[in-house]
Amino acid sequence: MNVLIVGSGGREHVIAETVAKSKKEPIIFAVMSKKNPGIAKLCKDYLLSNEVDTQKIVNYALINKIDIAFIGPEAPLAAGIVDELEDKGIKSIGPKKEVARIEFDKAWTRKFMQKYNIEGCPKFGVFNNETEAISFIDTLESVAIKPAGLTGGKGVKVTGDQLQTLDDTKAYVRHVLEKDTVVIEEKLIGEEFTLQAFSDGHTLAFAPTVQDHKRAFEGDKGPNTGGMGSYNSSSILLPFLTDDDLYKAKNIMLDTIKYLKEETSELYKGVIYGQFILTKYGPKVIEFNARFGDPEAMNILPLLKTDFLDVATAIHNESLKDLIVEFDKKATVCKYAVPEGYPDNPVKDAKIKIEDTGDALLFYSSVYEHEGIIYTTGSRSIAVVGISDEIEMAEQIAQNALDNIDGRVFSRRDIGTSKLIEQKMHNMKKIIND
Numbered sequence: 001m002n003v004l005i006v007g008s009g010g011r012e013h014v015i016a017e018t019v020a021k022s023k024k025e026p027i028i029f030a031v032m033s034k035k036n037p038g039i040a041k042l043c044k045d046y047l048l049s050n051e052v053d054t055q056k057i058v059n060y061a062l063i064n065k066i067d068i069a070f071i072g073p074e075a076p077l078a079a080g081i082v083d084e085l086e087d088k089g090i091k092s093i094g095p096k097k098e099v100a101r102i103e104f105d106k107a108w109t110r111k112f113m114q115k116y117n118i119e120g121c122p123k124f125g126v127f128n129n130e131t132e133a134i135s136f137i138d139t140l141e142s143v144a145i146k147p148a149g150l151t152g153g154k155g156v157k158v159t160g161d162q163l164q165t166l167d168d169t170k171a172y173v174r175h176v177l178e179k180d181t182v183v184i185e186e187k188l189i190g191e192e193f194t195l196q197a198f199s200d201g202h203t204l205a206f207a208p209t210v211q212d213h214k215r216a217f218e219g220d221k222g223p224n225t226g227g228m229g230s231y232n233s234s235s236i237l238l239p240f241l242t243d244d245d246l247y248k249a250k251n252i253m254l255d256t257i258k259y260l261k262e263e264t265s266e267l268y269k270g271v272i273y274g275q276f277i278l279t280k281y282g283p284k285v286i287e288f289n290a291r292f293g294d295p296e297a298m299n300i301l302p303l304l305k306t307d308f309l310d311v312a313t314a315i316h317n318e319s320l321k322d323l324i325v326e327f328d329k330k331a332t333v334c335k336y337a338v339p340e341g342y343p344d345n346p347v348k349d350a351k352i353k354i355e356d357t358g359d360a361l362l363f364y365s366s367v368y369e370h371e372g373i374i375y376t377t378g379s380r381s382i383a384v385v386g387i388s389d390e391i392e393m394a395e396q397i398a399q400n401a402l403d404n405i406d407g408r409v410f411s412r413r414d415i416g417t418s419k420l421i422e423q424k425m426h427n428m429k430k431i432i433n434d
């Protein structure tokens with residue numbers, strides 16, 4: 001089997017490792033915007049190319065007789081890469097453009113949730129007109145302001161976080177409207193969690209829930225990032241989540257794929273990522289993504305016990321309901337080492353020396369290799385993952401590995417520690433009882 005991986009980050013590195021573990025002994029190819037040394041090592045051949053140059057990617061896939069392509073990031077999905085690959089008979093793990101829309105068009109998605117009465121939708125409005133947008137803001141206590149399109153995680157601003165005053169909020173709405181439609185939502189309060197699943201358009205195979213940490217600094221302070229690290233427990237739940245919460249979140253995602261089919265006649269095939277916030281009133285949807293999370297892919301894929309290529313085949317053949325998709329019942333903690341100054345003023349071209357990372361798994365993200373030495377770019381550099389029976393132990397394995405990575409990088413020591421997790425449980429209890 002010839003397998004193509006599209007993408008070049010930590011998420012795609014773990015996808016490649018998981019494909020490489022398959023008993024089907026696949027031959028791996030990759031298309032990367034920049035060379036990821038970890039992916040390159042697993043490949044027979046790779047192409048350095050813009051990941052949205054769909055024509056070039058399809059040609060590369062044809063030349064190399066690719067049987068199945070895994071699309072890691074959202075940009076190629078939004079560019080319609082799956083439609084083009086499937087037109088040429090190449091199976092793809094990723095939704096077609098019409099249904100990948102749940103990620104790349106936040107305005108469409110909220111209206112879709114509203115139309116089909118899908119649970120967990122906050123109060124929202126979609127606007128192209130400033131006066132109407134501003135009068136909607138005046139009806140809400142606090143808000144999240146979102147450009148409708150993709151912004152690489154840098155477009156959303158929330159009252160009390162990035163928006164301090166009503167004037168800030170209105171100015172930001174005007175700024176968004178210069179280029180895009182604006183989605184305005186009531187601000188939801190609670191703990192966020194991620195639920196990822198494989199989808200064949202009919203059935204979902206759910207992975208354990210994960211919690212990501214978006215803020216750059218310890219104590220969940222500082223600017224938003226692509227994600228500094230994430231954890232899951234040895235059960236499918238998180239310490240602050242109940243069975244009932246998970247049941248509701250799963251139903252929201254099942255309704256979503258069901259009604260996507262009704263709305264578009266297209267089956268949603270690939271990975272669906274539900275980003276939820278657990279509020280006093282149960283789980284609400286922050287957004288959906290049409291692919292794995294980065295870092296969250298690194299928590300769950302190393303736990304996948306079922307052959308990844310069997311899962312991929314079942315997605316393609318619409319036979320997920322007949323496959324038992326199993327995950328090891330282990331806790332994991334993933335932490336990113338990022339360049340000093342990240343995300344605002346990251347040091348680039350700084351050497352990173354990786355010594356003994358012990359029992360931790362290591363995934364490369366945005367680094368480059370020159371004469372055997374690894375260097376930083378402007379983005380997240382290297383992720384380490386500890387796996388154990390307890391979150392606490394997994395945290396120590398990850399932290400020990402980070403302590404053996406030298407260079408002008410930093411990470412968050414607090415992710416996965418009992419102290420931070422207890423704070424989150426306490427926070428959730430307070431919100432529910434208030």
Ligand SMILES: Nc1ncnc2c1ncn2[C@@H]1O[C@H](COP(=O)(O)OP(=O)(O)O)[C@@H](O)[C@H]1O
Nearest residue numbers: 122144153154155156158185186187188286287
């Ligand atoms: N309605 C909301 N209430 C509170 N916080 C929100 C809301 N919507 C988004 N956020 C916060 O903003 C972040 C980014 O928003 P999201 O919709 O996930 O956009 P993206 O990930 O595409 O930038 C979320 O992780 C969440 O922390």
Ligand SMILES: [Mg+2]
Nearest residue numbers: 153275286287
């Ligand atoms: Mg998001």
